[in-house]
Amino acid sequence: MVSRWNTTRYYSGSNGARGVNLFTRVLIANRGEIALRVIRACQEMDIEAVAVYSEADRDSLHVRMADAAVCIGGAPASQSYLHAANTISAALNSGCQAIHPGYGFLAENARFAELCRANNLKFIGPPAPIIGLLGDKVKGKEIAQKVGIPVVPGSEGAAGSLEDTINLAESIGYPIIIKASAGGGGRGMRLAHNKSALKEALGMARLEAGAAFGNDEVYIEKYIEEPRHIEIQLLGDEYGNIIHLGERDCSLQRRHQKMLEESPSSFVDEELRDRLGEAAIKVAQASNYTSAGTVEFLVDKNKNFYFIEMNTRVQVEHPVTEMVTGIDIVKEQIKIAAGERLGYGPEDVMIKGWAIECRINAEDPSNDFQPSPGLVSHYLPPGGPGIRIDSCVYTGYNIPPFYDSMIAKVIAWGRDREEAIARMRRALQEFTVTDVATTIPFHLQVLDNAFFRRGEVYTNFISRRMNNI
Amino acid sequence: MVSRWNTTRYYSGSNGARGVNLFTRVLIANRGEIALRVIRACQEMDIEAVAVYSEADRDSLHVRMADAAVCIGGAPASQSYLHAANTISAALNSGCQAIHPGYGFLAENARFAELCRANNLKFIGPPAPIIGLLGDKVKGKEIAQKVGIPVVPGSEGAAGSLEDTINLAESIGYPIIIKASAGGGGRGMRLAHNKSALKEALGMARLEAGAAFGNDEVYIEKYIEEPRHIEIQLLGDEYGNIIHLGERDCSLQRRHQKMLEESPSSFVDEELRDRLGEAAIKVAQASNYTSAGTVEFLVDKNKNFYFIEMNTRVQVEHPVTEMVTGIDIVKEQIKIAAGERLGYGPEDVMIKGWAIECRINAEDPSNDFQPSPGLVSHYLPPGGPGIRIDSCVYTGYNIPPFYDSMIAKVIAWGRDREEAIARMRRALQEFTVTDVATTIPFHLQVLDNAFFRRGEVYTNFISRRMNNI
């Protein structure tokens, strides 16, 4: 019997000695489940948590659970959760030393991070210049290419003359996908497997694009076959130590929105994990990255991978990594921001079992995922072994129509993927959210899908394998 | 990065192939959280779960969550959950192949296990003769002694003549504790550190016992200094394979009722764990044990241990072991009963991190733990990282006055004991159970107690370290 971590002093509990630099009060510049997530981390570290809220969120759980709460504006996010000045003032007024931005809203706003610094508030995330750099997709790709990480090759902007385009295609290699610059969500795309097909497709695509979007500009890209969205979770401290916590498979998306995430990925073997991890760390090192961050890759069926972008914040799906590694990513962010060193190296990171997250949205899957805000007249989250719930809902909560529709994340852990799936099904079946339509039925359908069960999930899964959605 | 278990086929998910012998329908002869626990295991294994209920439990969650439910009697347990014939009839009527008894009620009733067998129903637990044998404390101790496991030495019944008693004390070794046969809960106990003190104490104890209980019979036992209650979780299949899943520390008790349990124990080192595990397995092997079972020990400050008894059922506190090993003990019980082999050996059992369980009872700690049944007008269990909830409560649930007062178990996992404690505090603080007094304030007090924090918890903790209780 091997015993791990029991003796490691991981962080000091509330009555124990505390790291010299740890904050005593942190403002959480967010709402919903991620605000609760950060409040919980603070409370476990004996740090006081100050919530901010809009006038529509007066009765929100994050307001009630925080040690204090400040109203920072009206219901629209632009007047409140995106209002940098009011947020900073609230932090200063309440004596906070740091601001945790969560995800979304101000989380990847370099100007806000800089404003925090200027006001002597620690922004819990990487420094402003890094956010600015990696937030720019083109610059991010340049960094990746500079350290030898491939990006999806293509025309990088509008395709040029027919001759230039054919030459480019030859150098990239077929198949090539042609996309309308003004298109989106898969509309107006054409595939070409060789030169003559490309010639014909280019002409057709321009015609179609012109007719459909009033703009006949197209661009070409290498076509990634059976593409999977796989990302690597990183942690980097302010002393140059960077480790990765394995991958997450986020291939299951609806209109480019992630719906279900897993860690590990059924497609990633030890060798690919090492290669992806190494690539991610290279990108982070090249940008002097600190804090938690995620490098996103597209991986094709032959296990070639391409850098997409780096996210400079905690991800919605971070809990699946927490479940299989036992590492609390949000607490790590806070400790790193407080100037603590990563207390462990790659050899201490161990993936144990399998975790799946389902994002439960207040949307009606039987009605084209129309948002369904309103009163939750009865709420009972699932419990029992292997189930974690991150949610901002309670019996009597009125889901406001102003913000993101995600109301809960259900995370299931199992010894293997099958047990994780079985637990997730069981948990979703017992999840009670009354009077508001949710995506639970959609997720149950995914979990029963034979392709999903076999792990055959590419980013086009929903359109290809779930025709009734 | 080490990856474990990911490739192990642990049990077949609902759409996968199922072990040939697995049941298709199981009756759960229990109520409350343990009934839910078993229902969840069944659902995750794609087994239909049939609940039974008393007339007082018509609106219980276990009735609603099961695939079917049968009313088996009136509110008093003697008319329902202890009614063997109605329970067996319900199983036969509903086409079940097996009965899971949970804990309490019929779980350690050898006659009931035998009745199941006679009716061709698999009792999910050890065979009736083993239950009968180990259920008898004297016989259980005989088995332990036969295989060389010490028991707490003493007079085994009423102390004899003064001379005999002194001779016995000399052979056991001082200190000796004298207890009134008719006493209980620590009343009327006297301690003797040598022969002359024993002589005097015996006389006094007899006088006191006679006055207090109308019965002057006393017995003597070796006094265990700083006693800890430590138990070993076992799993044994029907082919002679027995493994242990490490220990649980259940020293924190109030009037011999466990209140908080941990795994691992802060007192148990690798060497003691191996010795306890070996001893437990010896007892199990000596009785041809199968299914999940627990061997309880008293351990003194010098790490000497004494067999107390073996429990032949799933324990209330089994989740702490599940949290640190990742093994689902209830599913294991079901698979073993279905004739499956343990799919792994001791080398596959790994203790990761630390888990603590608090038993939340509907009792008022500010009023001598008086039971507080009644309507729960608002219920919101804690969520977030490391928290597992096993509870039968929902908003609007009416806690009946007829049964055990435990309404929820909160289990917190952390990388180490400090993180587990911090998470438990955080979770208990956010736990909302309105209009019913619970033991949550008591548990928060325990978690903040400096002796508890240092792991200095003996079975007399509450009387010694929490004077205000």
Place this chain on the structure above:
Amino acid sequence: MNLEEIRELVMLLDKTSLTELKVETEDFKLTLRKGLSRPEAIPIPEPKAEDKMPVLLPSREVTPAQELVSISSPMVGTYYQAPSPDSEPFVKVGDIVNKGQTLCIVEAMKLMNDIKSDYDGTMVEVAVENGQPVEYNQVLFWIKRS
């Protein structure tokens, strides 16, 4: 207030979201109530019993009409209408029954238990079918007392 008026009030209450109506005069008192106590009102997933299994949940509400009384099963078991498959049923709808008369058998764990009438009266309804599993306190018969 006459019966027709009461009926109208009942129908009225039934159609609205009201839960209770009481009318009281010196020589008259009417109470109408709707909706059960709380737990039932809370929408929790329904038991999935009926569509899956032969096990029955409580089959009917007890209508408290003065003259109708019920005989329920005192145990979980299987209902038999006759002492043997070839025999006539112990009792049929319309039969006069006497207190102490055997009405049926409930078999539990291979034991045959005679279920006897607690009342004198007329058999109005047999609420279960021959060979059907019954649960504790499940209504077997409705009898109009005489």
Place this chain on the structure above:
Amino acid sequence: MNLEEIRELVMLLDKTSLTELKVETEDFKLTLRKGLSRPEAIPIPEPKAEDKMPVLLPSREVTPAQELVSISSPMVGTYYQAPSPDSEPFVKVGDIVNKGQTLCIVEAMKLMNDIKSDYDGTMVEVAVENGQPVEYNQVLFWIKRS
């Protein structure tokens, strides 16, 4: 009271948000009751703000007395009653204030923001103290309109 009248009351209760109606005269008593509406009744733990921190939660209910109007902070910041520590306050209770007149300063991120009156009237209450942090929409002044 006749049936028609009771019916009218029933329909009335059904349409309104009332939950109970009782009428009682010497020889007549009528009770109508309706189920409670759920969410408002649910007690959730109170925010723990006040006893720990200098940050204020909304400090008072707005009493909708017709003639009283409030001036609230349009931003999060610090309230100052005067242009400098040595100066007289912009305004005191009892002062006549005019629309457009500066009433105080709210400092946010080192910027001083003049807060002006939207009304002509008399200052009735200054709801905050000098140097106090204020949140968005927190009431600063109550003015009796003239």
